[in-house]
Amino acid sequence: MLQMIKQDAVTTETIGSPTAYKRRVIALETNLLLRNYTPKSQLIVERQFVSAPRFPVVDAHTHFGPMAFGKDYQEAYQLESAVAEFRAMGVKHVINADTIWGEPLQRLLEFLQPYPEFFTTFGSTDTSQLDHPEFERMTLRTLREGSAMGMRGLKFWKNISLGQKDLQGKFIAIDDQRLSPIWNGAAELNLPVLIHIGDPAAFFEPTDPCNERYEELQNHPDWSFAHAAFFSFSELMDQQERLIATNPQTTFIVAHMGSYGENLGRVSEWLSRYPNMYVDLAARINELGRQPYTARTFFEKHQDRILFATDAAPGHLDHLHYYEFLETWNEFIPYSSAAVPGQGRWQIYGIGLSEDILRKVYYQNAETLLANGKFS
Numbered sequence: 001m002l003q004m005i006k007q008d009a010v011t012t013e014t015i016g017s018p019t020a021y022k023r024r025v026i027a028l029e030t031n032l033l034l035r036n037y038t039p040k041s042q043l044i045v046e047r048q049f050v051s052a053p054r055f056p057v058v059d060a061h062t063h064f065g066p067m068a069f070g071k072d073y074q075e076a077y078q079l080e081s082a083v084a085e086f087r088a089m090g091v092k093h094v095i096n097a098d099t100i101w102g103e104p105l106q107r108l109l110e111f112l113q114p115y116p117e118f119f120t121t122f123g124s125t126d127t128s129q130l131d132h133p134e135f136e137r138m139t140l141r142t143l144r145e146g147s148a149m150g151m152r153g154l155k156f157w158k159n160i161s162l163g164q165k166d167l168q169g170k171f172i173a174i175d176d177q178r179l180s181p182i183w184n185g186a187a188e189l190n191l192p193v194l195i196h197i198g199d200p201a202a203f204f205e206p207t208d209p210c211n212e213r214y215e216e217l218q219n220h221p222d223w224s225f226a227h228a229a230f231f232s233f234s235e236l237m238d239q240q241e242r243l244i245a246t247n248p249q250t251t252f253i254v255a256h257m258g259s260y261g262e263n264l265g266r267v268s269e270w271l272s273r274y275p276n277m278y279v280d281l282a283a284r285i286n287e288l289g290r291q292p293y294t295a296r297t298f299f300e301k302h303q304d305r306i307l308f309a310t311d312a313a314p315g316h317l318d319h320l321h322y323y324e325f326l327e328t329w330n331e332f333i334p335y336s337s338a339a340v341p342g343q344g345r346w347q348i349y350g351i352g353l354s355e356d357i358l359r360k361v362y363y364q365n366a367e368t369l370l371a372n373g374k375f376s
Contacts, residue, residue: 035215038339041332041347048328050320053090055359057319058366061194061255061282061309062086064119065098065108067157068313074111082314083115089319093117095309095366097155097194099124101142109150120370122153122194125182127160131167136181143185152370153192153253154182158199161231161239171231175243187249192369194280195252197240198259199223200287200343204233212344219342237266244274251369253278253307261287264298271302278369280309281361285325286335289348296351303357307366326353326361 063069069076086094096119098108105123112119125142129135143154161174172179174197186193202213204225211217217224225231231239240259244252258267258279271277279302281288288295299306308326310319321335328350335341335348353361 035340043332045331047330047333048324050324050327053319053323053362054327054355055362056092057090057308058363059086059091059094059310059312059319060253060307060366061280061311062094062096063098063311063313064094064096064112066100066104067098067155073108077314079111079114083118085314085317086118086312089317090323091319092363093120093366095120095122095153095194095370097122097153099155099157101125101146105146105151106149120152121150122155122192123151124155125185127156127164127172127179127182130172130176130178135178139181140185140188143182143189143191147189147191151191153194154186156193156195158196161197161236162199162225171229173231173239174236175239175246180247183243183247183250186251187247190371192251192253192278194255196255196259198233198236198256199225201233201260201262204230215340215345216342241270244270244277248274248276251276251278253280253369255280255309256282256311257284257287264288264291264294268298268301271305278305278307278365280307281322282309282311283343285322285348286341286343286346289325289333289335289350290344290346292349292351296353299351299353299357299361303360304365306361307369308361308363325350326358328352 064079064082065073096108096112098105098121100108101123105121109121112121123146125139125146129138132138160172160179162171164172166172166178174195183193185191200213202211203217203223205211206226207214207217207221207224225233237260240254244254254277257264258270258277260267261284267279271279308322310317310322312318318336321333321337324330324333325335325348329352330350332347333350336343
């Protein structure tokens with residue numbers, strides 16, 4: 001017979017045996033907050049540690065300008081040290097993406113000019129003038145000026161469909177025909193479009209105990225779009241597909257695993273259907289690594305259309321976790337360095353890609369896409 005008798009802060013345990021005895025044990029904490037729960041795994045498995053990528057890397061999604069650091073970005077970090085920091089992680093080149101144009105873009109390009117072999121910069125254009133009668137003319141002028149400055153692609157963020165409104169006070173669908181001058185101009189000038197459309201699917205669900213991103217949304221309640229005023233996640237994904245389908249001459253790099261790392265089956269269908277679509281890995285190994293069999297199959301099938309990317313910025317690098325995920329068969333490994341991971345309370349598994357696929361993902365696909373030869 002086993003009898004548990006609770007007494008204030010201790011528990012008395014009486015165990016029936018030939019020599020019955022009593023012992024006192026500390027009671028379990030009954031009001032532990034989830035944010036303070038940091039369990040240590042007792043799993044013992046072999047782990048291959050990765051200190052550098054197997055091949056030099058092109059990081060196709062980084063931020064060195066005002067998008068990450070505000071207007072005073074030049075004071076936020078020391079450029080020489082930042083470049084050295086990335087190179088120490090095995091990165092030989094980056095795509096620096098920012099939603100700026102005109103004089104701010106020129107200033108950023110000049111700031112990065114000491115390292116032309118390291119930076120490719122994507123800029124943007126002003127979508128707030130959508131209802132202006134001269135929007136098409138202004139857009140094409142902005143894109144041509146940016147291209148002449150040295151802008152090599154375009155960057156657009158989720159604010160278009162989840163923040164910006166037109167003169168009628170309505171959110172702007174990313175496939176709105178009024179935006180067509182942007183995509184036409186990008187095709188004309190051979191500017192790939194790096195676009196962030198949808199956030200994690202859980203951000204569009206109620207922030208309740210069933211939400212797998214509960215802690216993240218509690219820390220950042222403004223990241224929740226679970227309100228009828230916003231486009232639903234399903235609507236955004238339909239808009240995204242129409243955007244790519246109706247602009248076949250424009251190359252789209254759909255950030256964050258095509259907006260839908262939780263459903264690689266659908267992303268695979270898009271990639272198979274639309275040759276003008278690419279995806280990047282930025283901030284999504286947390287999703288990929290918890291579905292390692294599906295993810296590995298996806299990488300094998302679409303190895304020519306996936307770009308290595310991290311969404312990193314100076315002082316905020318986490319590349320080694322990406323390398324471990326891509327290169328090893330390690331089990332139950334962290335996807336970030338945080339004690340409590342910020343994008344879901346789980347661990348991930350490596351997918352052990354072949355060297356041929358690693359080369360493509362790490363640098364060859366980006367070099368081919370940018371048509372810029374070999375980055376030194």
